[in-house]
Amino acid sequence: MKFRRTAALAAAATITLSLTATACGSGSDSDxxxxxxxxxxxxxxxxxxxxxxxxxxxxxxxxxxxxxxxxxxxxxxxxxxxxxxxxxxxxxxxxxxxxxxxxxxxxxxxxxxxxxxxxAHQDLLVRSDDNSIKDAKDLNSKKLCSVTGSTSAQNVKNDFAPKADLQEFGGYSECLTGLENKAVDALTTDDDILAGYAAQKEHHGKFKLAGLKLSDExxxxxxxxxxxxxxxxxxxxxxxxxxxxxxxxxxxxxxxxxxxxxxxxxxxxxxx
The missing domain is CATH 3.40.190.10 (Periplasmic binding protein-like II)
Structure with a gap:
């Protein structure tokens, strides 16, 4: 009788410990x-x-x-x-x-x-030595870069420069590399994003914002x-x-x- 009672208590303790561990695990997940x-x-x-x-x-x-x-x-x-x-x-x-x-x-x-x-406002980032792009319509016949899934480049093509040669890459970093290497002529997206790139130490003096407010974002x-x-x-x-x-x-x-x-x-x- 005493053995059965001890075994029952041990089993109850095991169940309690198991439930506590489960609860802790799920709590950690939900946090x-x-x-x-x-x-x-x-x-x-x-x-x-x-x-x-x-x-x-x-x-x-x-x-x-x-x-x-x-x-x-x-x-x-x-x-x-x-x-x-x-x-x-x-x-x-x-x-x-x-x-x-x-x-x-x-x-x-x-x-x-x-x-x-x-x-934010859509703008253009160009090379600092490029003075040929002062307006969005100047992108006609030039290579314009943006990222896949972004509306920025499509906005430019639809509203400002229908003849722009649109290049879409997976990320802005790829566009920036293309701009630096002259594979593209301009990168378009929101001005805060462009400012962030231009402000990086390794890019000082290489790029400039065109200063256009092409849209409200x-x-x-x-x-x-x-x-x-x-x-x-x-x-x-x-x-x-x-x-x-x-x-x-x-x-x-x-x-x-x-x-x-x-x-x-x-x-x-x-x-x-």
Whole structure:
């Protein structure tokens, strides 16, 4: 009788330990958050050779994650190429995407947005010794580079330079190499991204911004379609970031070295 009671107690203890271990394991999982960012955009979203993450989007992502209740150590950044952002959100690969992600009607058919959190303008980056491109129409018969999945180059072809020879690469770094090697004549995307590249030490004096405001690009945080609860929480975090001065601090830290003339923080408009 005593043996049976001891065995029962031991079995109960084993079950308790097993349940505790399971609970701990699942709690550890739920404490993590995966966020999509760019890995190759200096000043915006960059993974450095030593494995650190820097840039304005990264600062925004960390601030929002903190407001959602996550510690910095629990953030897992995932690379979000332009052409894969909607897929990553739809599949649930990430909780949200902060990756120079312009809000537009076409994208809103597949995902929802919170924000916006930055107003940028499309511009051109050219070689510093090239004075032949002063206007977007000057790109006719020239080679124009942008990344696959970006709307920037298509905007130029549709609205300004229909005869431009469009070259699409997988990342902006490839476009930049092509620009430096004279394989392309101009790189087009948002001015904050271009300023980030031009500000890198290794590129000082090589490139310049054309200074054109070809479009208004309201950056939003991409989330799963119809997730109004997360949208409201992120919007609240973004408004707090502006109000407490963290937004302005992040702008100066990431874009200041390039003398980037940023617009004021935009009002949050993406609400359901």
């Amino acid at each position: 993590k958050i995966r966020i999509g960012i760019k890995f190759d955009q200096p000043g915006v979203g960059l993974k450095t050779p030593d494995g650190k993450y820097t840039g304005f989007d990264v600062d925004v992502a960390r601030y929002v994650a903190k407001e959602l209740g996550y510690d910095e150590k629990d953030i897992e950044f995932k690379q979000a190429p332009s052409a894969e952002r909607e897929n990553m959100i739809s599949r649930g690969d990430v909780k949200f995407v902060v990756a120079s992600y312009s809000i537009n009607d076409e994208r809103k058919k597949k995902v929802s947005f919170a924000g916006p959190y930055l107003l 309201n950056y939003g945080i991409g989330i799963k379609k119809g997730d109004t609860e997360l949208q409201a929480k992120i919007n609240k975090a973004l408004e707090k970031m502006v109000a407490d001065g963290s937004w302005e601090k992040a702008v100066k830290a990431n874009f200041g070295p390039a003398n980037y003339k940023n617009e004021p923080a935009p009002k949050v408009t993406e609400k359901s």
